[in-house]
Amino acid sequence: MASRKKNLQGLVAATITPMTEHGEINLSVIGQYVDYLVEKQGVKNIFVNGTTGEGLSLSISERRRVAEEWVTKGRNKLDQVVIHVGALSLKESQELAKHAAEIGADGIAVIAPFFLKPQNKDDLTAFLKEVAAAAPALPFYYYHIPALTGVKIRAEELLDGIQEKIPTFQGLKFSDTDLLDFGQCVDQNRQRQFAFLFGVDEQLLSALVMGATGAVGSTYNYLGKKTNQMLEAYERKDFSSALNYQFCIQRFINFVIKLGFGVSQTKAIMTLVSGIPMGPPRLPLQRASKEFIDNAEAKLKSLGFLSFTDLKNGNLETSS
Ligand SMILES: CC(=O)N[C@H](C=O)[C@@H](O)[C@H](O)[C@H](O)CO
């Protein structure tokens, strides 16, 4: 059985992988990034090397170094550091799982292999089981993101009986809008203490109603504070305030989605809001355009997500 820490709950920021202007990983700002999440956003859990972290665009050695830096800099500051170790090659995935255990991460997560794909639940379970077994002391999370992997096996089906196959299974990161599937994952596993982490930030409130125990997302890097206010309102059963917070967050996400929103844009927004240079994305992604950044900045300001002082302080912090 995995050594069980307290369940992963609340907001989990899907970390960006900072890069230099030349496109190399930039470990030097990660310490600052940890402090920013904890102090400015109230976010104390992170999900490293996932979609937002361009994990699948990094080499194995880069993934190891990035993971190690987050664990080191997060020590005594963060509650939990979950490392995404999914890869197309089972061997690489196992190597990363083992490494995550060695460096003292709090959990590992895996997406479905997405080139030669599992055809059914049994294929997928068999793959996940082999990865989990490489880190037998670490909580294991399945990262369901069918729109990106193309693997559409329903999470509810996968979860049925999964603990018998994968004893370290501890939860699901659900990045899909199918709330029937998500709700049934929760409903059918009420007796188990799984973490149900929702991954569509603009719809989190609906997922809370459906039983989400936490959330992993890219926007918690810079909208963590706002989203925490929504969670607090929900906790005290002030649903009309919670809805106001969700709508406010939606106005921003809806606006940027229309402009074209992805990891490149997340990097640019985070640079702007935090003042910490995230650098460009790696090919095949291209930098966000100047036009996008200007529009996003104006929207952040009009929604009160970014003040002139924030910007100034952020910039001062990085130059010091
Ligand atoms: C596809 C993708 O990257 N999804 C992220 C996490 O799973 C989310 O955090 C989104 O970035 C966010 O919900 C905005 O659409």
Ligand SMILES: CC(=O)C(=O)O
């Ligand atoms: C959003 C998320 O969870 C990821 O970047 O992997």
